[in-house]
Amino acid sequence: MTYDAIIIGSGFGGAFAADHLVNAGMRVALVERGPWRDTAPVRAAGITQRSPLPHGVHALTHLVRRITSPLLPAGGLSPHAHGLFDLHLEGDMSVVASSGVGGGSHVYSAMNTRPAAEHYWDQRADGISDKTMAPYYGQALARMGARAPRHGEGIPNFTGDRFSGHALLHADKTLQQPEMGFRFERGAFRSNSYFGSADGSKVTLDELLVAPAMSKGLDVLDLHEAVDIGRSARGWRVTLRHQGTGGYRHLDAPRLLLAAGTLNTMRLLFAARARGNLAALPALGLGFSGNGDMLGYWACNDDGADYSLGTPCHGRFALRADGETPYLTSFGMNGIDDLPLPKILRARLRRDLILVAMGADEANGVARWRSGRLSLHYNRDANPVLARISATFRQIAQASGKPVRSLRRYPVTVHPLGGARVADDPALGVVNASGAVHGHPGLYIADASALPGAPGSPPSMSIAAWSLHVAHGITANT
Numbered sequence: 001m002t003y004d005a006i007i008i009g010s011g012f013g014g015a016f017a018a019d020h021l022v023n024a025g026m027r028v029a030l031v032e033r034g035p036w037r038d039t040a041p042v043r044a045a046g047i048t049q050r051s052p053l054p055h056g057v058h059a060l061t062h063l064v065r066r067i068t069s070p071l072l073p074a075g076g077l078s079p080h081a082h083g084l085f086d087l088h089l090e091g092d093m094s095v096v097a098s099s100g101v102g103g104g105s106h107v108y109s110a111m112n113t114r115p116a117a118e119h120y121w122d123q124r125a126d127g128i129s130d131k132t133m134a135p136y137y138g139q140a141l142a143r144m145g146a147r148a149p150r151h152g153e154g155i156p157n158f159t160g161d162r163f164s165g166h167a168l169l170h171a172d173k174t175l176q177q178p179e180m181g182f183r184f185e186r187g188a189f190r191s192n193s194y195f196g197s198a199d200g201s202k203v204t205l206d207e208l209l210v211a212p213a214m215s216k217g218l219d220v221l222d223l224h225e226a227v228d229i230g231r232s233a234r235g236w237r238v239t240l241r242h243q244g245t246g247g248y249r250h251l252d253a254p255r256l257l258l259a260a261g262t263l264n265t266m267r268l269l270f271a272a273r274a275r276g277n278l279a280a281l282p283a284l285g286l287g288f289s290g291n292g293d294m295l296g297y298w299a300c301n302d303d304g305a306d307y308s309l310g311t312p313c314h315g316r317f318a319l320r321a322d323g324e325t326p327y328l329t330s331f332g333m334n335g336i337d338d339l340p341l342p343k344i345l346r347a348r349l350r351r352d353l354i355l356v357a358m359g360a361d362e363a364n365g366v367a368r369w370r371s372g373r374l375s376l377h378y379n380r381d382a383n384p385v386l387a388r389i390s391a392t393f394r395q396i397a398q399a400s401g402k403p404v405r406s407l408r409r410y411p412v413t414v415h416p417l418g419g420a421r422v423a424d425d426p427a428l429g430v431v432n433a434s435g436a437v438h439g440h441p442g443l444y445i446a447d448a449s450a451l452p453g454a455p456g457s458p459p460s461m462s463i464a465a466w467s468l469h470v471a472h473g474i475t476a477n478t
């Protein structure tokens with residue numbers, strides 16, 4: 001089979017680009033190292049080879065795919081090839097990502113937002129701006145069917161209702177709630193978040209974009225990991241390793257789109273450069289950001305509460321007194337019924353909450369490649385937003401009279417981005433305004449690694465908008 005384009009990775013970057021290129025008539029191979037997940041919509045789409053989400057008896061076996069760290073051997077630890085989560089553990093910044101057809105949409109919390117940072121796309125590179133990107137945000141949000149939860153519609157634990165009348169915290173109508181890619185109309189408010197949504201209440205990209213594109217000719221190579229990229233007579237060659245058999249094969253095409261997620265796209269680029277397959281790329285690794293993420297454990301222990309119910313994220317809230325609250329969201333232990341935990345622990349966890357706060361950090365982290373391993377360098381003191389969020393967590397603890405515990409000294413992000421960012425100058429960025437890698441015609445980056453900075457809000461729609469922008473540029477020039 002000859003392809004017009006190969007895409008590596010099927011998350012927000014890969015799936016949106018695949019959908020556009022296939023609909024424009026291109027022959028596309030979509031390479032994904034993880035499996036199809038066994039969910040109701042994927043079954044209904046007729047996909048026969050599926051792997052369970054980490055629910056019930058699969059909770060431990062299918063939870064983690066790979067753990068990497070500069071302290072571990074180069075390949076890291078690989079508990080299970082079909083595991084859902086991918087963890088990178090490092091002192092400066094640890095990263096949680098995922099694996100499977102649909103990428104991060106299985107574990108994400110369904111918040112579909114535009115950037116909180118003003119003028120996010122302006123003055124980044126010639127040819128992109130907030131204005132040129134706006135239609136792609138519109139398209140992405142419409143495809144996700146995203147809408148914000150409404151006050152008084154009876155959604156369990158929705159912050160908009162829960163904090164109504166609270167003296168110090170609020171989520172009233174002045175605070176814009178995130179739109180959510182969630183099928184509210186089903187009224188299924190259980191087990192639909194970080195551990196996947198087996199009944200399809202949460203909209204995931206495998207069923208929304210990838211499976212429908214197969215009926216228009218998209219070839220999906222699931223359980224195939226791209227282990228090397230380089231030039232070939234046809235343009236670009238990808239070496240793939242099958243996750244089951246261990247066998248290798250090659251694919252060639254004039255265009256190659258990298259969408260393996262921030263850390264993995266950087267790994268592919270660094271490794272190819274180290275092997276001499278790619279030249280220079282002086283800016284590779286610059287501009288890494290954790291989107292100002294800070295996670296907190298809010299030990300509420302509220303009598304009679306069952307915070308495990310609700311939408312994947314309960315919504316935003318803020319401190320009444322704080323004009324500049326970070327983007328602050330609250331979550332329950334959604335999916336806890338699927339985990340094999342002692343009853344007493346499960347009962348307690350239902351009564352506690354998780355806080356996820358984010359804000360536009362300075363995107364001044366640096367990723368480096370040493371002895372076949374990625375290492376992340378991120379100075380939390382050089383990112384004042386983290387201190388602001390810590391102060392907010394302390395105020396929430398005060399306002400509620402319940403402790404908020406966070407690992408301030410060990411930042412963790414679920415929103416890694418940058419490292420192969422867009423900029424006109426190859427000394428500052430890896431890709432140009434079209435998403436093409438400087439000096440490497442036919443090679444594009446369509447995922448979060450190309451983002452120019454921290455949006456300060458959940459980034460999936462910025463990634464989808466960028467991916468659509470890159471894909472439209474490709475079809476416009478074909």
Ligand SMILES: Cc1cc2nc3c(=O)[nH]c(=O)nc-3n(C[C@H](O)[C@H](O)[C@H](O)COP(=O)(O)OP(=O)(O)OC[C@H]3O[C@@H](n4cnc5c(N)ncnc54)[C@H](O)[C@@H]3O)c2cc1C
Nearest residue numbers: 009011012013033103104109111226261447448458459460
């Ligand atoms: C717990 C959690 C909650 C989140 N909640 C939200 C939220 O509510 N809203 C929001 O906007 N964002 C959220 N995010 C972040 C969001 O999921 C990511 O920003 C987004 O998925 C990144 O998109 P991507 O296309 O860059 O990469 P991904 O979605 O990670 O997709 C990359 C894909 O590439 C595959 N891959 C990697 N390497 C290879 C390789 N070598 N060969 C083949 N395939 C490969 C991976 O298996 C993966 O499927 C959350 C993340 C987590 C972990």
